[in-house]
Amino acid sequence: MADLFEVTDLHLSLPDMTAKPLIGAAPRIEILKGLSFTLPEGKVTGIVGESGSGKSTLGRALVRLLEPTGGSIRFAGQDITHLPEPALAPLRRDLQMIFQDPMSSLNPRHTVGRIVAMPMKRFGRGGSRAEVAAALERVGLPAGFAARYPHELSGGQRQRVGIARAIALSPRFILADEIVSGLDVSSQAQVLTLLERLAAEMGLTIAFISHDLSVIRRLCAQVIVLQHGRIVEAGPCERLFDAPRSDYTRALIDAIPLPEIDPGWLGREVVQT
Amino acid sequence: MTACLEILGLDAAIRRGPRLLRNVSLSVAPGEVRALVGESGAGKSMIGKAVLGVLPRGIEVTSGDILLEGQNLGALSPGLRRRTVGAAAALIPQDPLTALNPSRRIGPQITDKLVHLLGWIRARADARARELLDEVRIRAPERVMASYPHELSGGMRQRVLIAAAFASEPRLIVADEPTTALDVTVQKQILRLIAELQARHNTAVLFVTHDLGVVAKVSQSVSVLFAGKVVEAGPTEALFRAPAHPYTRALMAATPRYTDPFASLQPVPEAVLAGLRAEVAAEDAAREARNG
Amino acid sequence: MSADTRAQRRRAGVRLWLPGLWLGLLCLAALAAPWIAPHDPLAQDLMLERLPPAWVGGAEPGYWLGTDSLGRDVLSRIVWGARIALVVALIAASAACLLGSALGLVAGYFGGWPDRVVSRLVDVWMAFPPVLFAILLVAVLGAGLHSVILAIAIIDWTRFARVIRAEAMVQARMDYVHSARIGGAGRIGTLLTEVLPNVLPSVIALLALEMGVAVIVEAILSFVNLSISTDDPTWGSMIAEGRASIHFAWWVLVFPLVALFLTVLSFSQFGEGLKDRFDPVLR
Numbered sequence: 049m050a051d052l053f054e055v056t057d058l059h060l061s062l063p064d065m066t067a068k069p070l071i072g073a074a075p076r077i078e079i080l081k082g083l084s085f086t087l088p089e090g091k092v093t094g095i096v097g098e099s100g101s102g103k104s105t106l107g108r109a110l111v112r113l114l115e116p117t118g119g120s121i122r123f124a125g126q127d128i129t130h131l132p133e134p135a136l137a138p139l140r141r142d143l144q145m146i147f148q149d150p151m152s153s154l155n156p157r158h159t160v161g162r163i164v165a166m167p168m169k170r171f172g173r174g175g176s177r178a179e180v181a182a183a184l185e186r187v188g189l190p191a192g193f194a195a196r197y198p199h200e201l202s203g204g205q206r207q208r209v210g211i212a213r214a215i216a217l218s219p220r221f222i223l224a225d226e227i228v229s230g231l232d233v234s235s236q237a238q239v240l241t242l243l244e245r246l247a248a249e250m251g252l253t254i255a256f257i258s259h260d261l262s263v264i265r266r267l268c269a270q271v272i273v274l275q276h277g278r279i280v281e282a283g284p285c286e287r288l289f290d291a292p293r294s295d296y297t298r299a300l301i302d303a304i305p306l307p308e309i310d311p312g313w314l315g316r317e318v319v320q321t
Numbered sequence: 322m323t324a325c326l327e328i329l330g331l332d333a334a335i336r337r338g339p340r341l342l343r344n345v346s347l348s349v350a351p352g353e354v355r356a357l358v359g360e361s362g363a364g365k366s367m368i369g370k371a372v373l374g375v376l377p378r379g380i381e382v383t384s385g386d387i388l389l390e391g392q393n394l395g396a397l398s399p400g401l402r403r404r405t406v407g408a409a410a411a412l413i414p415q416d417p418l419t420a421l422n423p424s425r426r427i428g429p430q431i432t433d434k435l436v437h438l439l440g441w442i443r444a445r446a447d448a449r450a451r452e453l454l455d456e457v458r459i460r461a462p463e464r465v466m467a468s469y470p471h472e473l474s475g476g477m478r479q480r481v482l483i484a485a486a487f488a489s490e491p492r493l494i495v496a497d498e499p500t501t502a503l504d505v506t507v508q509k510q511i512l513r514l515i516a517e518l519q520a521r522h523n524t525a526v527l528f529v530t531h532d533l534g535v536v537a538k539v540s541q542s543v544s545v546l547f548a549g550k551v552v553e554a555g556p557t558e559a560l561f562r563a564p565a566h567p568y569t570r571a572l573m574a575a576t577p578r579y580t581d582p583f584a585s586l587q588p589v590p591e592a593v594l595a596g597l598r599a600e601v602a603a604e605d606a607a608r609e610a611r612n613g
Numbered sequence: 614m615s616a617d618t619r620a621q622r623r624r625a626g627v628r629l630w631l632p633g634l635w636l637g638l639l640c641l642a643a644l645a646a647p648w649i650a651p652h653d654p655l656a657q658d659l660m661l662e663r664l665p666p667a668w669v670g671g672a673e674p675g676y677w678l679g680t681d682s683l684g685r686d687v688l689s690r691i692v693w694g695a696r697i698a699l700v701v702a703l704i705a706a707s708a709a710c711l712l713g714s715a716l717g718l719v720a721g722y723f724g725g726w727p728d729r730v731v732s733r734l735v736d737v738w739m740a741f742p743p744v745l746f747a748i749l750l751v752a753v754l755g756a757g758l759h760s761v762i763l764a765i766a767i768i769d770w771t772r773f774a775r776v777i778r779a780e781a782m783v784q785a786r787m788d789y790v791h792s793a794r795i796g797g798a799g800r801i802g803t804l805l806t807e808v809l810p811n812v813l814p815s816v817i818a819l820l821a822l823e824m825g826v827a828v829i830v831e832a833i834l835s836f837v838n839l840s841i842s843t844d845d846p847t848w849g850s851m852i853a854e855g856r857a858s859i860h861f862a863w864w865v866l867v868f869p870l871v872a873l874f875l876t877v878l879s880f881s882q883f884g885e886g887l888k889d890r891f892d893p894v895l896r
C-alpha cells in the first residue's frame with residue numbers, strides 16, 4: 049500500500065523562552081532530533097513515548113501547525129516541509145486534527161453547530177443545518193446538540209464533537225493527540241470504538257498519539273516509540289508487543305497497570321532509561 | 322480492628338436539587354487502601370470532599386454519619402471539626418499543576434499545615450519536610466524546597482504533593498486520582514511510593530480513581546460507584562476474580578488491555594445502564610418512603 | 614444549572630439593572646436637559662445666592678437642590694453637566710477602546726515584532742502620570758471639549774492595550790485557535806472569529822470602566838479650569854466652586870460629587886455585570 053506521509057530526518061527546534069537572555073535571541077532547544085518514518089495510507093499508526101518525548105510536537109509538524117527546522121515531510125507525494133500558509137490552505141482540509149483537551153479545543157463562545165459548520169463552509173463542504181445534524185449523527189450525537197455550548201456537554205460528548213468536526217471534511221489524514229486521556233474508561237471505550245469504526249468505513253489514515261499502550265495495541269497497525277525526540281523502535285503492532293526490541297518499549301509495556309490481580313507488580317522497579 | 326474511617330448511609334444533595342450521593346456506606350481500616358471507582362460524575366470526589374469537610378458551596382450532606390477514628394464528625398462544631406480532620410487526615414489532589422501555588426516556594430507549601438494547624442516550630446517542620454522529600458526520592462530536597470512549582474516537572478510536583486500529604490503523619494489519606502495527569506512510567510513510580518509510605522506509616526487510604534488497572538494493583542478493597550450509589554463493594558481480589566454486579570463486569574470489559582485487545586474496550590451496554598438507572602430510581606423511592 | 618451559578622447570575626442581574634437604572638436616568642436627563650432643567654443653568658441672580666435645598670429651612674420653591682454662590686440652580690447645572698460628562702464618556706472612552714483593543718489584539722495574537730513595538734509603546738506611555746499627562750496635553754492643545762476628549766483617548770488606550778494583549782496572548786495558545794487553523798481559517802479570520810469573541814467581555818467591561826474614568830478625568834480637568842469655558846456647567850467646575858463654600862453651603866459641593874460618584878460607580882458595576890452576562894458558562 050502507498051504511503052501517505054514520508055518523513056525523512058525530521059528536525060525541529062523551538063526557542064526556549066524560559067532561558068531567553070534580556071537582549072538577543074532565546075537559545076533553541078532541539079525537540080525532534082532526526083526522525084524518519086512513513087505512514088501507510090488507510091492505516092492507524094500509534095505514536096507512544098513518555099511525557100515530553102516530543103509526540104505532540106511531531107504531530108503538529110505533520111499537520112503543519114509547526115514548521116520543521118530540518119529534514120522533509122512529504123504528504124501524498126508533495127513536499128510540505130516549508131510550504132507557506134497560502135500554499136498550505138488547499139491541503140488543510142486533508143490534514144485534520146482531534147485535540148487532547150476537548151474543552152480547550154472547542155471555543156466556549158460558539159455553539160456545537162457553529163463549531164462543526166464553520167470548517168465545512170470554509171472548504172465548501174456544505175455546512176447547512178441538515179448537514180451539521182448528519183455529521184453529529186455519525187458520531188452518535190442527537191441533532192439537538194447543535195444548539196448547545198461546549199460546557200453543556202460531558203467530556204466524552206465534547207470529544208465526539210471534535211471527531212465530528214474533523215470527519216465532516218472527509219480528510220485523508222487525522223492526527224489524534226491523546227484524545228482519550230482525559231476520559232473515564234467507559235467514555236474512552238465509546239470514543240475509541242467510534243473512531244475505529246469511522247476509520248475503517250472512510251479508509252482514514254490516522255496518527256494516534258497516546259502513552260497508553262493498551263489502547264495502541266487495540267487500534268493501531270504499526271507503532272512508533274519516541275524517547276527524547278528520537279525513534280527508539282518502530283514496527284508492526286503485534287511484533288512490537290510480542291517481542292519488543294528496546295528496553296524502553298519493554299519498560300513502557302511493563303508500567304501499564306492491567307486490571308488483573310498481580311501482587312508482584314508494584315514491587316517491580318520501573319526500568320529507567 | 323476498628324475502622325479509621327467509617328461512612329454510614331451518607332446522602333448529599335445540591336441544595337433543593339438532585340441527590341448526588343445515595344446512601345453511601347463504606348469503611349477503611351488502618352493500613353488498608355480502599356479504592357473508589359466509577360465513571361466521571363459518579364460522585365467519587367464528592368465522598369472525599371464530604372469526609373474532609375470541603376464540599377463545594379450549595380452542596381450539603383442531608384443525612385448519614387462520617388466517623389473518623391470513631392468520632393462522629395457531624396456532632397462536632399465546625400471549628401473543632403476542621404481541627405480534628407486537619408490533624409487526622411490529608412489529601413493528595415488530582416492535578417499537580419493547579420494544586421500548588423505558583424508564586425510560593427515549595428518548602429513553605431509543605432510545612433504550612435505543620436506550622437499553622439499543628440503548631441510546630443519552623444525548624445522542626447523544615448526538617449520533617451526534608452526527610453519526607455527524601456522519602457519520596459527527591460534527590461536534592463534543599464534545592465526543591467527553595468524552588469517554585471514551575472521549576473519542577475509534573476512527576477516531581479506530584480511527589481511534592483505526596484510528601485505534603487504525609488507530612489503531618491495523618492491516619493487517613495484521601496487520594497483523589499493522584500496519577501491521572503502522569504504518564505504510565507511515572508504513574509507506576511508514584512503508585513509504588515504511595516504504597517510504600519502507606520505501609521510504613523500504617524495509613525488508611527481512600528483512593529479515588531476510574532482506572533480499574535490501578536485499583537487492581539494498589540487496593541485491598543473496592544467500592545464501585547454509579548450515580549452516587551455504591552453498586553458493589555468487597556475485597557479487591559474477590560471482586561476481580563468474580564465481579565458480581567453487571568456494571569463492574571462492564572467496567573472491566575471497557576478497560577483497555579494490551580494482552581487481550583479485542584475483548585477489552587467495550588462500551589458499557591445500554592441494558593446494564595438501564596438496570597443501573599432502575600436501581601438508582603428504586604433507591605430514591607426507598608428514601609422517599611423512609612422520609613415519609 | 615448549579616446553585617452557585619444561579620446565585621452568580623442573580624448578582625449579575627442586580628449589577629446590571631441598578632447601575633443601568635441610574636445611567637438610563639442620567640442619559641434621559643442629558644438628552645432632555647433643555648426641557649426638564651427647571652432653570653437656565655447659566656442664569657445668575659445674586660438675590661438668590663446660596664439657597665439651601667428644598668427640604669431645608671429657608672428654601673425657595675422651585676430650587677430643589679438649592680443654588681450656588683452666584684445664585685445658579687444646582688439641579689439644572691447637574692442636569693446640563695450630565696450632558697458634557699456623558700458626551701466625553703462615550704466618545705473618549707470608545708476612541709481609547711478602539712485604539713487600545715486593536716493594538717492589544719494584534720500584539721497579543723501575532724506576537725513577534727508587532728508585540729515588541731506595541732509593548733514598548735505602552736511602557737513608554739505608562740511612564741507618565743496620567744493626570745499630569747492629560748493636563749499637559751490639554752494645555753498644549755488648548756482648553757475645550759475636543760481637547761479633553763482627545764487627551765483621554767490618547768492617554769488611556771494603554772489601559773485597553775495592556776489587558777487585551779494579555780488576554781489575546783492566552784487565547785492564541787488555546788487549542789481552539791489551532792483547531793480553527795486546522796479548519797482552514799486564515800490568521801485574520803481566526804483573530805476575528807475565535808479570539809475576539811473571547812476577549813470581548815473584557816473589552817466591554819473595560820469600556821464601561823473607562824467611561825467612568827473619562828467622567829472623572831473630565832471633572833478633574835474642569836476642576837483645574839482646563840476643560841471648557843468656566844461658565845459652562847460641568848461637574849468638575851461645580852465641585853471646584855463648591856469647595857469654597859463648603860462650610861456654609863454644603864449642597865453646592867455635595868450634589869455634583871454624589872452625581873459623579875454614582876455615575877462612576879455605575880459604569881464600573883455595569884461593566885462587571887455585562888461581563889458576567891456575556892459569559893456563556895453563567896448564562
Ligand SMILES: Nc1ncnc2c1ncn2[C@@H]1O[C@H](COP(=O)(O)OP(=O)(O)OP(=O)(O)O)[C@@H](O)[C@H]1O
Pocket residue numbers: 062063064065077079097098099100101102103104105106259504
Ligand atoms: N513552545 C515551546 N517552547 C519551548 N519548549 C517546548 C514548547 N513546546 C514544547 N516544548 C518542549 O518540547 C518537549 C516535547 O514536548 P511535546 O509536547 O511534544 O511532548 P509530548 O511527548 O507530547 O508530551 P506529553 O505526553 O506530555 O503531551 C518538551 O520537553 C517540552 O517542554
Ligand SMILES: Nc1ncnc2c1ncn2[C@@H]1O[C@H](COP(=O)(O)OP(=O)(O)OP(=O)(O)O)[C@@H](O)[C@H]1O
Pocket residue numbers: 232335341359360361362363364365366367368377378379380531615616617
Ligand atoms: N460545585 C458543584 N455544584 C453542583 N454540582 C456539582 C458541583 N461539583 C460537582 N457537581 C456534580 O456532582 C456530581 C459528582 O461529582 P464528582 O466531582 O464527585 O464526580 P467524580 O466521580 O469525582 O468524577 P470525575 O471522575 O470526573 O472527577 C457530578 O454530577 C457533578 O456534576
Ligand SMILES: [Mg+2]
Pocket residue numbers: 103104105225226
Ligand atoms: Mg502532548
Ligand SMILES: [Mg+2]
Pocket residue numbers: 365366367497
Ligand atoms: Mg473527581
